[in-house]
Amino acid sequence: MSPEIKPDFLISPEGLRVDGRRPDELRPIELEVGVLKTADGSAMIKQGKTHIIAAVYGPRELHPRHLTLNDKAYLRCVYRMATFSVPDRKRPAPSRREREISMVITNALEPALFLEEFPRTVVDVFIQVIQADGGTRCAAINAASLALADAGIPMRSLVPAVAVGKADGVLIVDLGDAEDKYGEGDVPMAVLPSTGEITLLQQDGSFTKEELLEAIQMGLNACTYIHELQKDALKRAYLRKTPEKEDEDEYEDDLETDLGESELPEEADE
Ligand code: CDP
Numbered sequence: 001m002s003p004e005i006k007p008d009f010l011i012s013p014e015g016l017r018v019d020g021r022r023p024d025e026l027r028p029i030e031l032e033v034g035v036l037k038t039a040d041g042s043a044m045i046k047q048g049k050t051h052i053i054a055a056v057y058g059p060r061e062l063h064p065r066h067l068t069l070n071d072k073a074y075l076r077c078v079y080r081m082a083t084f085s086v087p088d089r090k091r092p093a094p095s096r097r098e099r100e101i102s103m104v105i106t107n108a109l110e111p112a113l114f115l116e117e118f119p120r121t122v123v124d125v126f127i128q129v130i131q132a133d134g135g136t137r138c139a140a141i142n143a144a145s146l147a148l149a150d151a152g153i154p155m156r157s158l159v160p161a162v163a164v165g166k167a168d169g170v171l172i173v174d175l176g177d178a179e180d181k182y183g184e185g186d187v188p189m190a191v192l193p194s195t196g197e198i199t200l201l202q203q204d205g206s207f208t209k210e211e212l213l214e215a216i217q218m219g220l221n222a223c224t225y226i227h228e229l230q231k232d233a234l235k236r237a238y239l240r241k242t243p244e245k246e247d248e249d250e251y252e253d254d255l256e257t258d259l260g261e262s263e264l265p266e267e268a269d270e
Pocket of ligand 1: 087097132134136137
């Protein structure tokens with residue numbers, strides 16, 4: 001996964017990246033909903049070599065009780081990396097980095113959820129990184145929002161996320177591990193497609209104002225694409241659960257209602 005040796009260049013003379021992608025090209029993304037029998041909702045993502053599983057339990061009784069919120073459900077996201085997910089064995093104890101990523105994932109997902117419908121409960125989101133090859137916080141958001149939808153938590157919309165970065169002075173979308181480690185910076189972001197609200201925006205490294213604005217636009221375009229993949233994955237899972245429904249339009253209508261999108265304005269075309 002993690003290259004031991006720094007690549008000679010991150011952008012080739014032909015303008016391609018270390019894995020042959022164009023600057024605006026995403027890694028191959030595989031999404032699968034309903035992958036765990038024991039969870040109320042679950043999803044798996046493979047984004048390049050990054051591999052993550054998300055499991056949702058709840059709304060359910062919250063322990064410890066002193067965390068209870070009287071006006072809404074408590075959203076508790078826990079991001080963890082398996083010890084074997086990175087080349088150097090990851091110590092099993094939760095790291096500061098894992099706690100920080102758990103917090104930003106919570107903040108990225110919460111605006112999508114109607115948590116006020118379940119006061120005094122908890123919605124638990126467990127995110128397990130099986131294999132890390134860059135962009136795990138964004139891939140985790142992609143999978144976790146699908147797992148929340150699979151659990152039937154009322155949502156404004158799914159939450160697609162992607163990191164945009166800079167390598168050899170070129171803006172690139174969906175960083176792999178080498179680009180993350182040896183590039184000049186990255187901007188992980190997440191968006192609510194139904195409103196355009198950006199719910200995660202971090203920055204590592206330095207960008208000019210123009211670069212940052214262009215990076216955000218590239219990220220939004222990528223999120224529009226990821227959102228389509230998320231909806232497809234949800235439709236496939238829905239189809240498996242209700243095979244008697246054969247009309248595609250019926251799925252579309254039900255899906256929109258489930259996601260609370262039916263009364264929202266049409267998404268703007270990019
Ligand atoms: O994964 P993401 O880009 O959201 O987070 P990061 O903190 O910027 O980490 C970048 C990458 O470094 C991860 O995706 C892993 O591939 C790698 N990493 C690692 O090799 N060992 C760790 N203990 C933590 C991260």
